[in-house]
Amino acid sequence: MGVVRRLSASFERAVGVSELDPSIRAGLHRQQIRAIVEVLPIAAAGAIVAALSLVWVAAGTSAFPAVLIWAAALLVSLRRGLTLWRGSVHDGAPGDGTLRAIVTDTLIAGTLWGLVPILLIGQDQATVTLITAVAIAGMLSAGGLILVTLPQAALAFLVPIFLGSLVALTQMQDGATALVLAVLLVCFMAVIILASQRHVRDFVVHRVSEMKISEQNEIISLLLKEFEENSSDWLWEFDCDGRIDRVSERFEAAAGRTRAALVGVDFLAFLQGLGDGNDPVIRGIKTAIADGAPFSDVEIRIGEAPGETWWRMTGKPARDEFGAYRGYIGTASDVTAEKQAERRISFLAHNDALTGLVNRARFTELLKQNVARLERYGSPFAVLYLDLDQFKAVNDSMGHMVGDRLLEMVARRIKNIVRETDIAARLGGDEFALILANECETATVAGLAARLVEDLSSPYQIEGEFVSIGVSIGIAVAPINGIRPDQILRNADLALYRAKAEGRGAYRFFEAQMDSDLRERRMLEAELRQAIAENELVLHYQPLVSAEDNRPSGFEALVRWNHPIRGLVPPSEFIPLAEQSGLIKQIGDWTIEAACAAATVWPGDLNVAVNLSARHFQLSDIVSVVRDALDKTGLPPHRLELEITESLLIENPDEVIEKLNRIQALGVTVAMDDFGTGYSSLAYLLKFPFDKIKIDKSFVTASSEDAVARDILRSIVSLGRTLKIHITAEGVETLEQVEFLREIACNQLQGFYFAKPLEELDLAGYVLANAATRFDARADDAAGAQPRTGATG
Numbered sequence: 037m038g039v040v041r042r043l044s045a046s047f048e049r050a051v052g053v054s055e056l057d058p059s060i061r062a063g064l065h066r067q068q069i070r071a072i073v074e075v076l077p078i079a080a081a082g083a084i085v086a087a088l089s090l091v092w093v094a095a096g097t098s099a100f101p102a103v104l105i106w107a108a109a110l111l112v113s114l115r116r117g118l119t120l121w122r123g124s125v126h127d128g129a130p131g132d133g134t135l136r137a138i139v140t141d142t143l144i145a146g147t148l149w150g151l152v153p154i155l156l157i158g159q160d161q162a163t164v165t166l167i168t169a170v171a172i173a174g175m176l177s178a179g180g181l182i183l184v185t186l187p188q189a190a191l192a193f194l195v196p197i198f199l200g201s202l203v204a205l206t207q208m209q210d211g212a213t214a215l216v217l218a219v220l221l222v223c224f225m226a227v228i229i230l231a232s233q234r235h236v237r238d239f240v241v242h243r244v245s246e247m248k249i250s251e252q253n254e255i256i257s258l259l260l261k262e263f264e265e266n267s268s269d270w271l272w273e274f275d276c277d278g279r280i281d282r283v284s285e286r287f288e289a290a291a292g293r294t295r296a297a298l299v300g301v302d303f304l305a306f307l308q309g310l311g312d313g314n315d316p317v318i319r320g321i322k323t324a325i326a327d328g329a330p331f332s333d334v335e336i337r338i339g340e341a342p343g344e345t346w347w348r349m350t351g352k353p354a355r356d357e358f359g360a361y362r363g364y365i366g367t368a369s370d371v372t373a374e375k376q377a378e379r380r381i382s383f384l385a386h387n388d389a390l391t392g393l394v395n396r397a398r399f400t401e402l403l404k405q406n407v408a409r410l411e412r413y414g415s416p417f418a419v420l421y422l423d424l425d426q427f428k429a430v431n432d433s434m435g436h437m438v439g440d441r442l443l444e445m446v447a448r449r450i451k452n453i454v455r456e457t458d459i460a461a462r463l464g465g466d467e468f469a470l471i472l473a474n475e476c477e478t479a480t481v482a483g484l485a486a487r488l489v490e491d492l493s494s495p496y497q498i499e500g501e502f503v504s505i506g507v508s509i510g511i512a513v514a515p516i517n518g519i520r521p522d523q524i525l526r527n528a529d530l531a532l533y534r535a536k537a538e539g540r541g542a543y544r545f546f547e548a549q550m551d552s553d554l555r556e557r558r559m560l561e562a563e564l565r566q567a568i569a570e571n572e573l574v575l576h577y578q579p580l581v582s583a584e585d586n587r588p589s590g591f592e593a594l595v596r597w598n599h600p601i602r603g604l605v606p607p608s609e610f611i612p613l614a615e616q617s618g619l620i621k622q623i624g625d626w627t628i629e630a631a632c633a634a635a636t637v638w639p640g641d642l643n644v645a646v647n648l649s650a651r652h653f654q655l656s657d658i659v660s661v662v663r664d665a666l667d668k669t670g671l672p673p674h675r676l677e678l679e680i681t682e683s684l685l686i687e688n689p690d691e692v693i694e695k696l697n698r699i700q701a702l703g704v705t706v707a708m709d710d711f712g713t714g715y716s717s718l719a720y721l722l723k724f725p726f727d728k729i730k731i732d733k734s735f736v737t738a739s740s741e742d743a744v745a746r747d748i749l750r751s752i753v754s755l756g757r758t759l760k761i762h763i764t765a766e767g768v769e770t771l772e773q774v775e776f777l778r779e780i781a782c783n784q785l786q787g788f789y790f791a792k793p794l795e796e797l798d799l800a801g802y803v804l805a806n807a808a809t810r811f812d813a814r815a816d817d818a819a820g821a822q823p824r825t826g827a828t829g
């Protein structure tokens with residue numbers, strides 16, 4: 037059957053089937069076979085009728101036996117072909133083998149029909165010839181028609197008939213008729229072949245494109261299905277009338293409506309119904325659709341805050357293959373989570389995470405906006421700068437958790453007091469600020485500030501404990517106190533500084549005076565810098581006496597500034613400034629060394645006490661400063677005492693304690709100054725083994741009148757005894773105080789009763805003059821005599 041195969045292959049090539057994808061070619065073959073099988077019963081019936089009429093017309097002729105055999109053979113071939121063809125339809129994909137079998141069968145059938153004219157036309161009977169000619173013509177045309185979709189089969193059927201007919205014509209006696217018939221036959225064949233070739237080409241093209249489309253549709257629907265399954269997006273579609281078309285499950289779920297309730301609904305009306313009817317975004321979509329323009333990543337809000345959801349939609353007009361408008365198609369996704377995260381991020385960028393108040397960056401921005409409004413519309417406003425008093429102490433003694441809770445509660449109280457239109461910010465740490473929009477009336481602002489002071493100072497209950505803090509407030513009003521953001525804020529800060537300096541727990545309005553004070557401070561700072569360079573600082577020494585016998589046991593070095601014009605400036609006027617500007621480092625270094633140097637010339641039993649600023653401690657490597665001073669002056673370490681206040685221990689207590697330990701290890705005495713004024717003096721006493729406590733002078737002063745103060749003093753002294761800590765009382769001014777302190781067994785006393793701070797030059801005189809008291813202190817006291825002092829005033 038090599039001929040058939042080659043024939044089939046060349047035909048497949050001719051009609052463009054051979055280049056097709058194997059799967060498409062198989063599909064095409066199946067369709068070709070099906071197209072034939074569908075009409076096969078009718079074709080078979082036609083063939084039987086034709087065969088019967090031939091048998092009938094052949095009866096009585098010499099060809100009759102041959103025709104009978106022929107008819108039997110035809111029936112067998114029809115049956116065989118029918119079974120084979122039917123079976124092939126049910127096979128999954130008919131292979132080239134099936135196709136070849138079919139071509140073979142048609143060839144057999146064609147050959148049988150090709151024998152008919154040879155058998156019968158030679159009879160030369162008009163009736164026989166006529167019926168034979170009609171039957172053959174019918175076979176040719178019916179075969180051409182039926183087999184048109186499978187050209188190789190058509191040819192296998194037609195060519196033998198054609199050839200048989202030609203052979204028969206040569207046997208005809210009437211040469212002219214035979215010639216005409218032959219011409220007709222050839223033309224007839226040519227027409228059939230040409231027409232069927234055209235037809236089969238169309239058929240192939242048509243069926244192939246149909247198959248490709250259905251394959252594409254399958255792929256598209258698979259992709260779409262996957263898209264819907266694997267992304268949070270869903271598809272939407274509306275037709276050329278703007279009515280929702282095809283609704284996916286996810287769309288149903290997102291819209292919260294059934295498919296039935298969605299299909300056919302006007303798309304724009306649907307969108308408007310979801311969100312705010314006036315949403316400019318929806319109006320934008322409407323305009324885009326009206327213009328037939330695409331839109332992408334448009335976010336629409338659905339429902340009302342806070343329970344609202346967000347959809348992000350993209351859509352574009354859909355057109356059919358002729359470019360006609362078919363509506364819109366697009367995707368949508370629920371971006372609520374994304375939106376919430378976005379909002380959270382922007383909230384965090386603009387707000388303080390702990391209190392939820394506006395943060396410093398946002399506050400600065402808002403302050404600028406208020407200034408812009410002031411410039412444009414003349415709307416005044418007030419800025420309040422708040423600073424909590426004693427917050428650090430609470431934070432340190434009760435822990436950061438409590439500190440955080442406290443800040444949250446403070447923020448809540450602030451929010452409760454101010455109006456919705458006011459801005460409340462946390463600038464950092466325990467600093468807050470407010471902008472009171474459209475407010476400049478002094479009385480109103482003062483009223484609010486007073487309420488803030490009162491409210492924020494009332495106790496807070498945190499974890500079952502009551503905590504009390506205070507607040508100081510500085511106020512600047514724009515435009516009176518400034519028209520630039522930085523200026524307004526600085527002036528509020530200056531007012532705050534003043535409020536704190538004047539005892540805290542109060543509010544102060546900015547005054548021009550504060551500005552000049554600031555300028556004065558700046559000048560002073562410059563002067564102080566110079567003073568250090570020009571040795572204008574001096575140390576005075578205040579005696580520390582033994583409580584037992586009033587005998588001096590040492591001196592406390594107290595710094596002064598010998599100002600060329602202002603005279604002797606007390607430390608309270610320049611130490612805070614030096615601490616702020618960092619000059620305290622130089623001052624402190626100098627003080628320690630100068631005090632050690634001075635003490636080297638004193639009798640060996642007299643110690644020197646030096647005050648150490650917390651700031652100095654932070655700014656320098658204090659252990660080496662102390663060691664260097666001792667090395668340089670040669671003062672034995674045990675004769676040096678360092679007085680520190682508990683403020684030193686508030687920040688980084690572990691680090692500070694480690695340094696204090698190293699100082700103590702040098703042999704230097706460490707004393708806690710101003711004991712009792714801080715928030716947690718006792719707690720620190722347990723954290724570091726102080727050698728000495730200096731009870732603050734406020735307790736000593738109060739002890740004259742106040743029984744409670746006396747009780748406190750008694751307790752501190754007995755505590756000192758228990759902890760083996762030396763106790764000194766400072767600020768002793770009266771004999772009565774001396775007697776009380778001696779009675780409760782205080783170790784050491786200091787105060788104007790004994791001596792004011794002395795100039796270095798007067799020390800020798802003082803020591804000599806008070807030598808007597810070393811031996812006869814009790815006799816003097818009993819007589820009520822005042823010890824002689826060498827005070828400089």
Ligand code: C2E
Nearest residue numbers: 593594595606607608627647648649767768769787788789
């Ligand atoms: P402080 O360490 O508590 O020093 C005691 C202060 O009380 C001294 O004031 C002293 O003159 C004063 N005073 C002493 N006895 C009496 C008294 O009987 N009655 C009253 N009313 N006052 C008395 P001063 O010298 O003005 O020093 C004030 C503060 O300045 C000191 O308080 C200390 O904290 C600081 N200071 C002084 N000198 C230095 C220093 O060299 N370095 C550092 N960092 N601070 C210093």
Ligand code: CA
Nearest residue numbers: 592647679709
């Ligand atoms: Ca002191």
Ligand code: CA
Nearest residue numbers: 709710732766
């Ligand atoms: Ca003190």
